[in-house]
Structures are given as C-alpha cells and as structure tokens.
Amino acid sequence: MTTSSNGRRTLLRGAGLAAIAASTPALMRQALAAEPIKIGIPCALTGSLAAVAEQTKRTATMWAKQVNAAGGINGRPIELIIEDTGGNPATCVRKVQQMVERDGCRIFTGITFSSETLAVMPRLGEWDAIYVACGNGDASMTAEAFVPNFFRGNPSGPTEARLLSLYIKDSGLKKFYAIGMDYSWGHSTVAAFEEEMKRNNIEFVGKVFAPTGTRDFSSYITKIRQSGADGLMMVQSGDDANAFMTQAAQYRLGDKVKMFTTLIELSTIKAVGEASKGVIGTMRYMSTYDYPENKKFVEQFTKEIKDTPDWNDGEQWKALQFIGAAIKKANSIKSADLVAALNDMELDTVKGPAKFRACDHQSLEEGFVVRVDKVDGALLPVLVKKYPWDQITPACRKKNFDA
Numbered sequence: 296m297t298t299s300s301n302g303r304r305t306l307l308r309g310a311g312l313a314a315i316a317a318s319t320p321a322l323m324r325q326a327l328a329a330e331p332i333k334i335g336i337p338c339a340l341t342g343s344l345a346a347v348a349e350q351t352k353r354t355a356t357m358w359a360k361q362v363n364a365a366g367g368i369n370g371r372p373i374e375l376i377i378e379d380t381g382g383n384p385a386t387c388v389r390k391v392q393q394m395v396e397r398d399g400c401r402i403f404t405g406i407t408f409s410s411e412t413l414a415v416m417p418r419l420g421e422w423d424a425i426y427v428a429c430g431n432g433d434a435s436m437t438a439e440a441f442v443p444n445f446f447r448g449n450p451s452g453p454t455e456a457r458l459l460s461l462y463i464k465d466s467g468l469k470k471f472y473a474i475g476m477d478y479s480w481g482h483s484t485v486a487a488f489e490e491e492m493k494r495n496n497i498e499f500v501g502k503v504f505a506p507t508g509t510r511d512f513s514s515y516i517t518k519i520r521q522s523g524a525d526g527l528m529m530v531q532s533g534d535d536a537n538a539f540m541t542q543a544a545q546y547r548l549g550d551k552v553k554m555f556t557t558l559i560e561l562s563t564i565k566a567v568g569e570a571s572k573g574v575i576g577t578m579r580y581m582s583t584y585d586y587p588e589n590k591k592f593v594e595q596f597t598k599e600i601k602d603t604p605d606w607n608d609g610e611q612w613k614a615l616q617f618i619g620a621a622i623k624k625a626n627s628i629k630s631a632d633l634v635a636a637l638n639d640m641e642l643d644t645v646k647g648p649a650k651f652r653a654c655d656h657q658s659l660e661e662g663f664v665v666r667v668d669k670v671d672g673a674l675l676p677v678l679v680k681k682y683p684w685d686q687i688t689p690a691c692r693k694k695n696f697d698a
C-alpha cells in the first residue's frame with residue numbers, strides 16, 4: 296500500500312496481495328498476478344461527512360481483501376484506488392477524471408455527497424465508466440438527471456420520506472416542521488416529505504436548511520420551537536446530525552416536538568448518547584437485521600474491523616456485491632457489458648433480496664423504520680416496522696409519489 300500527501304491518494308494494490316500470494320497455492324498466485332480490476336472510490340475523507348467516507352474505505356478494503364484471498368473475480372485481483380474529495384463536487388470530478396486517465400479505472404463507487412455524484416454523472420458516458428452508488432439520496436439521480444451508466448444501490452431521499460410518512464400517518468401528530476442540510480439531498484428529501492405530509496392531511500408549517508458544517512444550531516432550534524409544530528423531520532448526517540441532536544437535547548426540544556430523522560446512524564448514537572433516545576427514523580442498513588446473509592457479513596466485519604457495521608458499511612458492501620456479481624456475470628469490465636449485467640439483476644444481499652430496476656437503475660428493497668432505545672443497557676436502533684419496496688419506491692423515473 297502506498298499513500299501520497301497530494302490529495303490523500305491511497306492505492307490498495309489488491310488489498311494485501313503480496314501477503315496473500317505468499318500463503319496460497321501456485322494456481323491462485325498465478326490468478327493474483329493477472330491484470331487487476333480497478334475500482335475507484337472518490338470519497339470525502341475530510342469534511343463534515345468524513346466518518347461516512349471512512350466507513351466506505353474500511354468496508355471496501357475488507358471486501359477487496361476477501362475477494363482477493365479467494366482468487367479474485369474471473370481470475371483477476373481487485374485493486375482499489377481511493378481519493379479524498381473533501382466533499383467538493385469540482386474536486387470529485389477532477390479526481391474521477393484522473394483515475395480514468397491516469398489509472399485506466401472505469402468502475403466507481405462510494406462517492407459521499409449527492410452533489411458530488413450529480414457533478415460526476417453527466418461525464419460517465421464520456422469516460423466510458425459506470426458508477427454504483429451506496430449512499431446518494433438525491434431524487435433527481437433516477438429521474439431527470441438519470442444516465443445509463445449510473446446505478447443507485449441505496450434508497451433515495453423520497454423513499455425515506457415515504458417510509459416515515461407511512462409511519463407518521465397514524466401517529467396522531469398534526470403539524471410538522473423540517474430541517475435539512477443545505478445541499479441536494481437535504482432539499483430533495485424535505486420536498487418529498489412536505490408532499491407526503493400534505494397528502495396525509497398533516498399541516499407542514501415550515502422548513503429550514505442549515506449549511507453543511509454548521510456547528511451552532513440555536514437559531515434554528517428557536518425557529519422550530521416557535522413554529523407550533525408537534526413533529527420535526529431531520530434530514531441530516533455525520534457531524535451536522537451530531538451537533539444538532541446534541542444541542543436539541545440541551546434546549547429540551549424533544550419536550551416540545553416528537554423527533555424523526557430520515558437517517559439513523561450508529562455513529563450519531565455513539566456521539567450524542569442519551570440525546571438520541573426515542574428518535575424514530577429510517578435506517579438504510581441495520582447490523583441487527585435477522586437475515587442469513589447479514590449475519591454472515593456482521594460476523595466477518597466484527598472479526599476484521601473490530602467494530603459494528605454502520606449503515607454505510609452495509610450499503611457499501613451491498614454495492615460491491617452487485618459490482619462483483621456483474622463483473623463475474625459479464626466476464627468483462629467494459630461499461631456497456633456491466634450495464635447490461637446489472638439491469639434487472641437481483642441478489643441476496645445483507646438487506647435481503649434487492650434488484651436493480653432496469654428502467655431507472657434504482658435498487659428495489661425493503662425499508663426499515665427504527666427507534667433508538669435501550670437494549671440491555673446500550674442505546675441501539677430497534678426495528679419497529681418494515682415496508683415492502685412497492686409501497687415506498689417512487690415509480691420509474693419519478694422523483695416523488697403521485698398518490
């Protein structure tokens with residue numbers, strides 16, 4: 296492994312191929328010596344969502360290590376190329392272009408911000424590359440911004456809004472306010488939630504967007520308290536979610552409104568502690584989900600990483616499951632062949648059965664609503680309800696729900 300200080304570039308050449316080759320039979324060593332399959336991961340290792348990007352890096356590294364230990368894919372090893380984008384869309388585009396031109400990389404995953412992904416998507420055809428998302432929720436990606444070489448392996452923001460609206464529908468709450476991060480994911484998710492509240496005859500009394508990296512939320516909390524809302528929707532992640540929930544607890548906002556979030560994260564629960572108790576939200580992936588494929592993944596992860604997988608660990612693993620299956624099926628790394636292989640592909644994943652819908656490349660999968668509660672003295676997300684994909688996923692190439 297080599298790391299340069301210029302742009303925090305990390306090359307994981309087969310994630311430890313030399314060590315693996317030294318302890319493997321001659322046939323496997325021959326396979327690992329073949330031309331590597333390069334997978335680019337341009338993620339925001341610095342900035343407000345650095346914790347999410349670190350999950351991407353550790354899980355991808357673990358996946359590559361396991362694949363290479365088993366002889367690679369179609370006899371070829373995996374080589375990860377990881378670059379820090381800082382969460383900047385222009386930097387992300389530049390880093391991806393460098394990976395294409397300098398490294399000959401044509402397969403990408405793991406971009407952290409939706410705004411970065413939206414900047415990269417229009418160039419995928421030009422680069423003859425594909426991108427499989429593991430955490431980008433902006434609604435437009437599978438609607439007006441859709442391109443054939445993009446696949447979203449995670450729920451969209453409107454799916455998460457729909458999930459919670461179905462749960463909230465019978466909650467008895469009458470008025471809702473929303474706070475979102477001030478970039479594409481926050482705006483599209485809040486817009487979808489506002490539509491859902493109006494559809495359910497629940498008054499939507501206001502919304503506010505805080506710039507990414509906000510640390511003082513006191514003025515936002517004051518607006519929420521004065522709004523008259525009895526429910527609050529939070530569309531936040533990473534350091535922003537941690538700061539808001541900590542300050543909301545200090546101002547006893549939970550005494551005034553019932554708090555919901557579109558994205559519950561283990562990292563946030565660990566960071567804010569008791570301030571997260573009772574919060575209800577969606578969780579893109581649950582380490583506690585009782586499913587054979589997930590149990591196997593959690594066992595491997597805890598042994599290798601010495602930690603519990605968070606939502607992005609599970610989503611990144613699922614995206615790589617699809618990438619690996621597509622390469623194996625196509626026996627090719629050409630983008631056109633991989634697109635054909637991924638269209639309508641269905642896999643048994645860590646979240647259960649999931650399928651890429653051919654018409655817009657959205658992953659179809661179950662959705663989880665959870666509540667943060669004490670379990671044997673520890674704060675954990677507890678599953679309160681599951682919904683099938685056809686109740687929570689917008690129609691093909693639609694941003695939101697028509698009914």
